[in-house]
Amino acid sequence: MITEGNADQHNIIAPLIKEKLKPYVKKVDLDAFYAEDYLLSLGKAGLFQSPGHIEDKVVYNEMQLVEETAKTCMTTAFNLWCHLASLTYLRCSDKETLKRELLPKLENGETLGATGLSNPMKNYAGLEPLHLQAEGKKEGWILSGNLPSVSNLGKGHWFGAVANTNEGKHLMAFVPCEAEGLKFKEKADYLGVNGSATFACQFNDVFIPEKWIISTNAQQFIKKIRPYFVLYQVPLGLGIIEASIESIRKASRKQGGANCHLTVQADELAEKHAYLRNKLYTLVTGQEWTEILKVRLAVAKLALKAVQADMLHNGGAAYLQKSNPARRLKESYFMANLTPTIRHLEKLLNN
Template sequence: MTTLQAQALPPDLVSWLDAHAQALDTGAEHASEVVPQLAQAGLFRIGVERESGGSGGTTVNAIEAIAAVARHSLASAFVFWGQRTFIEYLLQSENGGLRERCLSALLAGEQAGASGLSNAMKYLSALEPLQMHAAPLDAGATRFRLDGALPWITNLRPQGFVVAAAFDRPDNTPPAIFAVPHDAPGVKRSEDLDLIALRGSNTA
């Protein structure tokens, strides 16, 4: 698929977005369908190099595609933003192993990617401390016990997700970003939050 411009969403996706926009704002009945619909249209691959499974283009092209979706459904665009943001984390990360394990499934919409970094942004702005804490379980700091809770994360699909979160570490060690999968021991997802709108965005 060639890189999509803002005005070139596939007609079948446009029809689906227009038909479900209000329902996605007011309820979660179709929430599980958003990521697969966007993936089927190839939207998550925009701005990702072909060598990595993408369709080429730039991050600007990805932003244009998110804006195009928003013209039809804000809730779907919100989910799109969350998924594509996590994909960008992987593309920019030096953690090649994580990228190899996760990127393909994220591009295909088989797994949801969630950005849980609002707490980190507030931490960097000196508005609040980090809410998540990582304690090493071995001398080499290759395994960690993770504790904490984050109140607002979008795209936590019950069918499967991985969430990026910033964790404080002891002994003045700089904080680190961890990618936490839904099926890691101890991970608990709340029920969807009772939002005014965007209720189909799997925000929990």
């Protein structure tokens, strides 16, 4: 679904999805194929360009990129979200070196970025301790510890990471995958979303020069970027819901039209989807943190409802491993456990 005024963007992304993503969706789902070429093509097409800082129009357009991608493949849309999160870190940083040397490469399709912030997001919600430790050295920092999972990683990629310092402060660094002392172990044994290039990251005295430090006050910096971190996630669910609604409508004549007796129908889902979608796109300024959390939670729950209905409407055909409803079912449960998870969101909204 493209909002009026963004037809040009749609005309650019539609052929990229058709050529570089749709033919590989089953391979992404079943063979852990990483659609890196598609992600890079978005940058090469100019779809990540910004004035170097957060701007409402840029956020709006990039959210729609996630939504359109998720309708075809939420796994790859999740990778896209990872990349947009990394762009947000640099756009919001006051480090001009990062903006001058790395941001253009991430925006023009030369390389890709990742988030690495699942652990600190949980830490700031009181769910777990920070996993990385930083020790100050001349002209930089030494990072040690382990991150259980970081997605959208590969050769030449960069990712954000937060570490605790000896002084009790938190710093946020931008880390290249080629950094000396950094080891990776691929994680591809999930129920789904195995084509997300996810790795466990072990930091063995990894030196990060000062020029790659995003912020030496990560607590305050994350308060600044977290609305966009979450905003870019919501279209993942919107894409799944819309695809499920389309699938349900196509299945309406199965078995003599018996699907009309099922409790959950496409029109009900479409009405709720439209309401949440309209609400989401009024929040692009990032100012209403609580409302953003509410929409994120509601979309995650509606996605679970939509994919279950899609499975029932398509019957036995949906129960095949290669079916689109089965893929969306796995992807929706991943979104339910994507930081901030449903239980994380419930905790934040009830505190």
